[in-house]
Amino acid sequence: MTGIVKGNTGEWEMVIGLEVHAQVLSNAKLFSGAPTDFGAEPNHNVALVDAAMPGMLPVINEVCVSQAVRTGLGLRARINNHSVFDRKNYFYPDLPQGYQISQYLDPIVGEGVLSIELEDGTTKDIGITRLHLEQDAGKSLHEHSPTSSFIDLNRAGVALMEIVSEPDIRSPEEAAAYVKKLRAIVRYLGTCGGDMEKGQMRCDANVSMRRVGETEFGTRCEIKNLNSMRFLQKAIQYEAERQVEILENGGEIDQETRLYDATADETRTMRSKEDAHDYRYFPDPDLLPLELTDDFIENIKKDLPELPDEKKARYMEQYGLNAYDASVIVADKASADYFDEVVSEVDARLATTWVTAELFGRLNKMEVSIESSPVSAAQLVGLIRLIEDNTISGKIAKDVLDKMMESGKDANAIVEEQGLKQVTDTGAIAEMIDKVIADNPDKVAEYKSGKDKLFGFFVGQVMKASGGKANPAAVNELLKKALD
Ligand code: ADP
Ligand code: MG
Secondary structure, three states: OOOEEEOOOOEEEEEEEEEEEEEOOOOEOOOOOOEOOOOOOOOOOOOOOOOOOOOOOOOOOHHHHHHHHHHHHHOOOOEOOEEOOEEEEOOOOOOOOOEEEEOOOOOOEOOEEEEEEOOOOOEEEEEEEEEEEEEOOOEEEOOOOOOOOEEEOOOOOOEEEEEEEOOOEOOHHHHHHHHHHHHHHHHHHOOOOOOOOOOOEEEEEEEEEEEOOOOOOOOOEEEEEEOOHHHHHHHHHHHHHHHHHHHHOOOOOOOEEEEEEOOOOEEEEEEEOOOHHHHOOEEOOOOOOEEOOHHHHHHHHHOOOOOHHHHHHHHHHHHOOOHHHHHHHHOOHHHHHHHHHHHOOOOHHHHHHHHHHHHHHHHHHHOOOHHHOOOOHHHHHHHHHHHHOOOOOHHHHHHHHHHHHHHOOOHHHHHHHHOOOOEOOHHHHHHHHHHHHHHOHHHHHHHHOOOHHHHHHHHHHHHHHOOOOEOHHHHHHHHHHHHO
């Protein structure tokens, strides 16, 4: 999935722009005080205004406005002091108002930029076109009866941020990297939970194709509601190949809205593309334009946490991490928090290897997230301390970590129980060396006649004799003396 499709008449390049709907983290909805908790009984989180009862008026929730501004700042975007809520008119059974309150010509956030991490370790900037606030719709339930549908309005009126990218994305991988990065940023900011499975983030992908080297964009199709990274990538790949086939056969792409069917792994027409004028947008007369003071924005700015890009730069600068390790750690907030806790206590080089290579490696294998790691940051610090003060070697420490992952016990306890303390007693090591030398007279002779490479053999034998517990530096030093 490189972003290039090989056709019969040459190579084609993907052009992709994403629209992400991110549910705002807030206890109440955008224009009502109804709660937003996930998994509530159907129609329990519904205020009269969400059900569009006659005469009910929307009242803007300041928390949702701050969250949108906070997200905009995290995307290095322009915050608009003046923005307007519009009615986007369309009928849908789960939209009792008959319109969605959204923002059209004057969104709360304008142009920004999001830097994605590519597989080869480089980064690429993707333009953000805008971010606007809008209401979510309710949900139609068809599985309860063969003859009727039910409506659940719990989600109706929940605040969404629609975040629109420029068509700067060129492959399914870049699209996934974009969504991952966006998810990391909103999680760092605490403005959206980012869980795609729970519908907290949903993604529409716009895809068009052009011949490699061409500068004009082709006609695009929009694939709606992709709810996992994997489906996002598969849907784009399928859609790209579908379009190439049409184009190469002399056809034209109809600009339309399509759905991805994960079971069949294909996209299908949902409706032909509606134009903005179909929605009869107009400013909502129930809501005043939103006027933000510079102070309001400034206060949110002061309160921003360190974001992934800054954190990555700091890790490289302050602790000497390479770009790859730094990206892996900052990729999600929970692992960065974990690393911060470890690196504040022990040597940065050890912290990096033990968190990335050793801990993450084991968690990946177990398919366990860092949040549910059986070994806490404090426990990993305990293990690294034992390496730092030469109680155990790095090699033994790997076995100890395995046992910690299984049992959740502290490193100290495991080392005590299993008698894994490193032998630094030079007398004991010297004895082992004497025995190895006595047992291998021919190897000693070869070594003395100039076969230097055999030194490694002797180190190995001594380590083996100690059950891996001899201090390697001491073994090297004493062995040199004994042989020379
Ligand atoms: P609409 O309002 O009809 O959804 P927009 O102009 O807002 O249209 O664009 C929606 C998304 O489509 C944006 O993410 C944009 O980057 C993307 N896009 C626009 N033109 C193209 C194109 N030719 N190919 C792929 N994506 C495109
Ligand atoms: Mg759109």
